[in-house]
Amino acid sequence: xxxxxxxxxxxxxxxxxxxxxxxxxxxxxxxxxxxxxxxxxxxxxxxxxxxxxxxxxxxxxxxxxxxxxxxxxxxxxxxxxxxxxxxxxxxxxxxxxxxxxxxxxxxxxxxxxxxxxxxxxxxxxxxxxxxxxxxxxxxxxxxxxxxxxxxxxxxxxxxxxxxxxxxxxxxxxxxxxxxxxxxxxxxxxxxxxxxxxxxxxxxxxxxxxxxxxxxxxxxxxxxxxxxxxxxxxxxxxxxxxxxxxxxxxxxxxxxxxxxxxxxxxxxxxxxxxxxxxxxxxxxxxxxxxxxxxxxxxxxxxxxxxxxxxxxxxxxxxxxxxxxxxxxxxxxxxxxxxxxxxxxxxxxxxxxxxxxxxxxxxxxxxxxxxxxxxxxxxxxxxxxxxxxxxxxxxxxxxxxxxxxxxxxxxxxxxxxxxxxxxxxxxxxxxxxxxxxxxx
Numbered sequence: 235x236x237x238x239x240x241x242x243x244x245x246x247x248x249x250x251x252x253x254x255x256x257x258x259x260x261x262x263x264x265x266x267x268x269x270x271x272x273x274x275x276x277x278x279x280x281x282x283x284x285x286x287x288x289x290x291x292x293x294x295x296x297x298x299x300x301x302x303x304x305x306x307x308x309x310x311x312x313x314x315x316x317x318x319x320x321x322x323x324x325x326x327x328x329x330x331x332x333x334x335x336x337x338x339x340x341x342x343x344x345x346x347x348x349x350x351x352x353x354x355x356x357x358x359x360x361x362x363x364x365x366x367x368x369x370x371x372x373x374x375x376x377x378x379x380x381x382x383x384x385x386x387x388x389x390x391x392x393x394x395x396x397x398x399x400x401x402x403x404x405x406x407x408x409x410x411x412x413x414x415x416x417x418x419x420x421x422x423x424x425x426x427x428x429x430x431x432x433x434x435x436x437x438x439x440x441x442x443x444x445x446x447x448x449x450x451x452x453x454x455x456x457x458x459x460x461x462x463x464x465x466x467x468x469x470x471x472x473x474x475x476x477x478x479x480x481x482x483x484x485x486x487x488x489x490x491x492x493x494x495x496x497x498x499x500x501x502x503x504x505x506x507x508x509x510x511x512x513x514x515x516x517x518x519x520x521x522x523x524x525x526x527x528x529x530x531x532x533x534x535x536x537x538x539x540x541x542x543x544x545x546x547x548x549x550x551x552x553x554x555x556x557x558x559x560x561x562x563x564x565x566x567x568x569x570x571x572x573x574x575x576x577x578x579x580x581x582x583x584x585x586x587x588x589x590x591x592x593x594x595x596x597x598x599x600x601x602x603x604x605x606x607x608x609x610x611x612x613x614x615x616x617x618x619x620x621x622x623x624x625x626x627x628x629x630x631x632x633x634x635x636x637x638x639x640x641x642x643x644x645x646x647x648x649x650x651x652x653x654x655x656x657x658x659x660x661x662x663x664x665x666x667x668x669x670x671x672x
Contacts, residue, residue, distance in 0.1 A: 268349070268562055268563070269349065269351070269555075269562055269563055269566045270563060271562065271563035272305070272563060273303045273305065273306050273563050273564045273567045274303075274305040274306055274561070274563075274564060275305075275306060275307075275560065275561035275564050276306075276307045276308070276309060276561065276564075277306065277307070277308045277309070277331045277332060277561055277564050277565050277568045278308075278309055278310075278311060278330040278331045278332070279292075279308055279309070279310050279311070279330060279331070279332045279333070279568065280311045280313060280320075280329060280330030280332070280333040280334075281310060281311070281312055281313070281333070281334065282312075282313060282316040282334055282551060283312070284312035284313070284314055285514070287310050287312045288312075291581075292308075292310050293310075295308075295571070295572065295576045295578075296308040296309075296310070298571075298575070298576070299567075299568060299571050302571065302575075303564070303567055306561075306564040306567065306568075308568055311330060316334070316336070317336055317337060317338060317430075317634075320333070320336040320338070321336065321338055324336070324338075324339070324347055327556070327558040329347075329556055330556060331555065331556055331559040331560075331561055331562075331564075331565040331568075332553055332554070332555055332556075332565045332568055332569060333553070333554060333556065334378070334550075334551030334552065334553060334554075335347075335348065335367055335374065335375045335551065335552045335553075335554040337633045340618075340619040340622050340623070341366075341367075341368075341369040341613075341618035341619050342369060342618065342619050344367060344369050344372075344374040344375075344554075345369070345372070345374070345557075346557075347554075347556070347557060348374040348375065348554040348555060348556065348557055349374070349554070349555040349556070349557045349559070349562055349565075350372050350373065350374060351373045351374060351375070351376060351554075351555070351566070352372075352373050353371055353372060353373065354368040354371055354372065354373045355371065357373055357376075359589070360588065360589060360590075361376055361377075361587045361588065361589065362377070362380060362549070362585070362586075362587050362588070362589055362609070363376075363377040363380050363548055363549030363552075363587055363609075364376070365610075365611070365612035366548070366549065366552065366612075367552040367554070368612070369618055370615075374552075374554055375552025375553060375554040376552055376553055376569060376573065376587060377549025377550055377551070377552050377553070377587040378549075378550055378551060378552070378553050378572060378573065378578065378579075378587070379510070379549070379550050379578060379579040379582060379584030379585060379586065379587065380547060380548060380549045380550060380579075380584060380585030380586070380587060381437070381508035381509045381510045381547070381548065381549075381550055381584060381585065382508070382509040382531070382545045382546070382547045382585070382597055382600065382607060383434070383437035383438050383441065383508050383509070383534070383545060383546045383547070383548070384438070384441075384506075384508075384509070384531055384532055384533045384534055384545050384600075385400075385504050385505070385506055385507075385531070385532050385533070385534060385535070386497070386504060386505045386506075386507050386511055386512065386515060386529065386530070386531055387400065387503060387504045387530045387531070387532055388419075388497060388498075388500055388502065388503055388504070388528055388529070388530070389527070389528050389529070389530045390500055390528050391414060391417065391419045391500050391502075391503040392410075392414070392503065392530070394417050394419075394500075395410070395413040395414040395416070395417050395419075395503075396413055397410045397413055397414070400530070400532040400535070400603070401535040402533075402535055402536070402537045402543055403535060403536065403537060404467070404470060404471050404474065404535060404536070406535060407471060407475075407535040408474055408475070408478060408480070411475060411478065411480040411503075412478075412480070414480075414503045415479070415480055419500060419501060419502065419503045420480075420481065420482055420496075420501060420502045420503060421475070421480040421481070421503050421504065422475045422480055422481050422503070422504050422505070422506075423481065423482055423488070423493055423496070423497070423502045423504070423505050424472070424476070424481050424482065424485055424488065424642060425488050425490055425493055425505065426482070426485030426486070426488050426639060426642055427485065427486055427487060427488040427489070428488060428489070428490040429634075429635035429636075429639065430635060431490070431505065431506070431507060431635075432634075432635040432638040432639065432642075433631075433633050433634050433635050433638075434506055434507050434508055435468050435469075435472065435506050435638065436468070436632050436633055437508055437546060437548070438464075438468055438506075438534040438536075438546060439452070439464045439465065439468070439546070439610075440464065440544070440546045440608055440610050441464075441533060441534045441536060441543075441544045441545055441546050441608070442463075442464045442467040442468070442534070442536040442538065442544075443464065443538055443539070444538035444539075444540060444542055444544040444606070444608060446608055446609065446610050446611045447610075447611050448464050448610065449464075449610055449613075449621055450611065450613050450614065450617070450621070452464065452465065452621065453613075453617065453620045453621040453624055453668075455664075456661065456664065456665035456668060457661040457664070457665065458660075458661070458664060459657035459658075459660045459661050459664075460657075460661065465632075465660075466657065467536050468534070469638070469641055469657070470653065471534075471535065472638065472641060472642065472645070473641055473642075473644070473645045473653045474645075474653075475645075476641075476642050476645035476646050477645040477646070477653075481642075481646075485642055485646070493505065494514055494515060494518040495518050495521075495522060497515055497518065498515055498518040498519035498521075498522050498524055498528070498529075499522055499524065500528075506534075508550070509531055509583065509584070509585075509594075509596065509597060510550060510582065510583075510584055512529055512531055512583050512596045513581070513582050513583040513596075515529045516529050516583075530599060531596060531597070531599055531600075532599065532603065532605075533545040533600065533603070533605045542604070542605075542606055543603065543604065543605045543606070544605065544606050544607075544608045545600055545605050545606070545607055545608065546607075546608055546609070546610060547585060547607045547608065547609055548609060548610060549587060550584065553569045553572070553573075555569070573586075573587055573588065574588065579591070579594070580594075583595070583596040585597075593607075620671065623671055624664065624667045624668055624671055625667070626667075627666075627667035627670050627671065628660075628663040628664050628666070628667035629663065630660060630663060630664065637660070640656070641656060644656050
C-alpha cells in the first residue's frame with residue numbers, strides 16, 4: 235500500500251479488470267502435498283509493501299522465518315503498480331507463491347487462482363476479516379492486517395487554523411477547510427496523479443449510515459448517488475472540496491512520497507487514507523524532526539441518523555497462496571509466521587487479524603470522540619460477486635481511481651458537467667448495469 239499507483243492508461247474507462255481475468259486451468263497445479271507437506275523450499279512473496287523491502291523490515295522477517303524453518307527461505311518481489319501488474323500476471327502461473335489477493339479477483343474466481351486455506355466456519359473463531367475472501371464456505375485468503383477507514387489530519391495545522399473539533403458533517407468540513415486554507419496549508423490533498431489514494435475513499439462505505447449491510451444494499455439500489463446515500467456523501471465531499479479550491483492547485487503533479495513529508499511538515503492538513511498510513515506519516519514526521527504525535531486520525535465527516543459517528547474496520551490485502559505453487563506448505567508457514575510471529579501489525583499500527591489481539595493504540599482517538607467501529611457484513615449467499623459485477627458492467631471502478639479522477643476534473647473545471655449531471659450519469663449507468671445482471 236505504500237506506493238500503489240494508478241491503473242495504466244490503456245485501461246482507462248474500465249471499472250475493474252475482473253473481466254480481464256481468466257483461469258489458467260490448463261497449467262500445472264503445483265505440488266501434490268498441499269498445505270500439509272514439509273516446510274521446505276524458497277517462497278516468493280509478491281508484495282505491495284515496497285517500503286518494507288527498501289527499509290529492510292521484510293529481510294529481518296525472512297531471517298527469523300529461516301531460523302524457525304531451516305529448510306525454507308523467502309525472497310521478495312515488490313510491485314509499485316500492484317493491481318495493474320497483477321491483472322496481467324494472473325493470466326499466467328507466474329504470480330509468486332504468496333501474494334496479496336488483488337481486488338480485481340471476484341469471489342467466484344478465487345478458486346481459479348488460489349489454494350483453499352480451509353473452511354471459513356472453522357477459521358472464524360481465530361481470525362477477523364474473513365468474509366471478503368470466502369466463497370461458498372471456503373477460505374482463500376487471510377488478511378495480513380486490518381485498518382480502520384477515515385481521515386488523516388495534522389493536529390498542528392488544525393490548531394493553527396482555530397479548528398478545535400474535527401468536522402462531523404460536510405458543512406463543518408467545508409467551513410474548516412476555509413479556515414485552513416487561510417493559513418496557507420492545503421486543506422485536502424487528493425494524490426490525484428498517483429491515483430490509487432482516490433480508491434481509499436470507498437473504504438468509508440457504511441460509515442455514513444452506520445449500516446453493516448450498506449454495500450450489500452447498494453447492490454440492490456438503482457441510484458446510489460442520491461443524497462442520503464453512502465456514495466453520494468463520499469463523492470459529494472470530494473467534489474465540494476475541489477470546487478471550493480480546498481485541494482492541491484495542480485492535481486496532475488501530485489506525488490505520494492512527497493505528500494508524506496508535506497503532511498508531516500504542515501503543508502497538507504488532511505488525506506483520506508486507511509489507518510495503515512498512520513505509521514508512515516509518523517515516520518515522515520520523525521525523519522523531519524517533528525513530534526509524530528502531530529498525526530491525528532478521525533472518522534469520515536458524517537454523522538448517522540442515530541447521532542453516532544462510525545468508522546469502518548476491515549482487512550487490508552488478504553494473503554493467498556498461488557494454486558500453482560510448488561512450495562505450498564512453506565507458503566502457508568510464511569503466512570502463519572507473518573500473522574502470528576513477526577509482530578507486523580504491532581509495528582505498523584494495524585488491527586491484527588487474530589481475534590486474540592487488542593486494537594492498536596493509534597485508534598484510541600476514535601474512542602475519545604465516541605466513534606464506533608463497524609465491520610461490514612458479508613454478501614448473502616449467491617450474491618458474493620453482485621456488487622463488483624454491477625460495477626464492472628457499469629464501468630465504474632468503485633475500488634479504483636478513474637471515475638473519481640473524472641469527478642475531480644469536473645469539479646475543477648477541466649471536464650464538462652457538474653456534480654448533479656455526473657451523479658445522474660453514474661446513477662443511470664448503475665441502474666442499467668443492475669438491470670443487465672437480472
